[in-house]
Amino acid sequence: IYHVRYLDLYIYSSTEGIKGPSTDAIDIDVCHDVMIRGCYMNVNDDAVVLKGGKGTFADKAPENGPCYNILVENCTYGHVHGCMTLGSESVHDWNVILRRCKVGSAQRVLWLKMRPDTPQHYEYVHVEELTGHCNMFLVCKPWTQFYQKEDRPDMPLSQCNDISFSNIRMDCSVFFDVQGSDKYQLKNFSFDDIDVQDKDKIKAFSENPIENLNLNNVTVNGERLFK
Numbered sequence: 001i002y003h004v005r006y007l008d009l010y011i012y013s014s015t016e017g018i019k020g021p022s023t024d025a026i027d028i029d030v031c032h033d034v035m036i037r038g039c040y041m042n043v044n045d046d047a048v049v050l051k052g053g054k055g056t057f058a059d060k061a062p063e064n065g066p067c068y069n070i071l072v073e074n075c076t077y078g079h080v081h082g083c084m085t086l087g088s089e090s091v092h093d094w095n096v097i098l099r100r101c102k103v104g105s106a107q108r109v110l111w112l113k114m115r116p117d118t119p120q121h122y123e124y125v126h127v128e129e130l131t132g133h134c135n136m137f138l139v140c141k142p143w144t145q146f147y148q149k150e151d152r153p154d155m156p157l158s159q160c161n162d163i164s165f166s167n168i169r170m171d172c173s174v175f176f177d178v179q180g181s182d183k184y185q186l187k188n189f190s191f192d193d194i195d196v197q198d199k200d201k202i203k204a205f206s207e208n209p210i211e212n213l214n215l216n217n218v219t220v221n222g223e224r225l226f227k
Helices: none
Strands: 002-007 010-011 025-028 032-037 040-042 048-051 069-075 075-085 093-114 120-143 159-177 182-197 211-220 224-227
Touching: 025 069, 048 069, 048 093, 075 120, 093 159
Parallel strands: 002 032, 010 040, 025 048, 032 069, 040 075, 048 075, 069 093, 075 093, 093 120, 120 159, 159 182, 182 211
Antiparallel strands: 211 224
């Protein structure tokens, strides 16, 4: 599916009191050239999710495929689990932009779910001009829900590369929640013009599993950080 536009939609499921069902706002499954603009999303799961297959041989199944050329802009988030989530059912996602959005009460802003049982590649993802409040801003760590790894001697090493952030003004509980693994490689992450509040007791970037992490004009809790 390609050339899809979501414009000025109000997508809502009750997240307080009697809660609505657990459901994503917009699932993008093996799609490209998708625009989401001016939408409001408040749901009991993730907001925008990129999907395309899961499993040890997901990259070889003909029904699976990539998501690319995805633009999300000028949106407002109420309560969501993740503003932009890549995975857990994802094989290859690239050229993804999240920009000029307001975040009300997100659990996570960018969530990179890394399945140890699935070959995955996320690349060229850019997040810019975001304001608001979140629990965790960037999350990248192993995800093992419904884990079913099969035997595959030529299992590819999963990758996240060329992930960038610029012009971010956020109040966070945890800004940087990134974990390394021998199942994937993280490289070429950049943070430019960042000014955030981070309530985490551990200083942001103190544990860094990323190869080639670039920080430029990054301020956390009023303190300028350097590489």
